[in-house]
Amino acid sequence: MKIPSKQLLDDLKISTEQNLKFAENLLNETDEKLNFRPSEKSWSILECLEHLNRYGNFYLPEISKRIKNSDTKPTEIFSTGILGNYFANSMLPKEKLNKMKTFKSMDPIHSKLGKSVLNEFISQQKQMILLLKKAENIDLNKVKTSISISNLIKLKLGDTFRFVIYHNVRHIEQAKRNLQ
Template identity: 40%
Template sequence: MNTTSLLAQLQTQVQQLKASVTSEFLPLEIATLNFKPHATSWSILECLEHLNRYSRFYLPHFAKALAAAPTLALPQPVRYSWLGKKSLDMVNPGNVKKHKTLKHMNPHNSQLTAAVLDEFLQHQDTLLKLLEKATKADVNKKTIPVEFFRLLKMRTLEAFEFLVMHQQRHVQQAQRVQAQSKQPISLVV
């Protein structure tokens, strides 16, 4: 796959995420948005706040990297580093293994409002603009610091893919929470 194809695929996936959140979560009442199936699980808003925290870190780094990136006229083959492959495998929505999140990225038991949804959608708009800008840049350079250890860097394109896959993973988690909120509560006596 080349960089142009992957960037187009990521743009489509971000548009789908945006559409899902808009149609499935925006109409919900605050009680449903804050519903938790278990005391230790996240609500819909906590899933999206977690993603907002990642976007607050990564989006400025993407903007900075793209502003400094050399312009490329032709698509390049997609290249992955060891760190990129490992990171993508970890956040892949098909990977059912749970991972512990960093404390400052964990929104568990936060007091959240529907403003989380608005912020998420604004981040998606910014991400779409950055992905469009990336189509003209060398995105195979290691320029994006990894959130948990900033001395490590991912290639710009693999970091974009990481962010989108991470969002897909947690939007799917939020959709499962929503489905559980609709199930009747049964009391065992």
């Protein structure tokens, strides 16, 4: 897939701003509602966001470091990598959500959680928006990032942004279903 770099970053910024607004609105909900679990094996709203925070704790510093250390110039067009495109597209929410296994370290089920999870998520989304703005000044094709499951696999920065933000959207949709 080829997409103008600016359009990609703008689209991802809009998604992140929507996730941020959703989380800010959750601050008005009761702890009971935020911790409600539809079934024993499904996540509560706070567990969904804690899961995202755990990934954010890896990806935000990784992205930040790669942007800071880049001396590339921005390019007009971003071309997805084969692996990066696969990972990113697998995260997009679908009509009938395909369930995925998560790593034990990233699974917050049955954790005792409070609104500090929301505050951390809100902070992470604000950081992501700043990183998306900084990324306008570098080459999304040439800058590579490690991924959370292996330092041996590197993705183009544009694909990493897509993966992380689509993953956020996926679990925000899950959290929204819990609100109903």
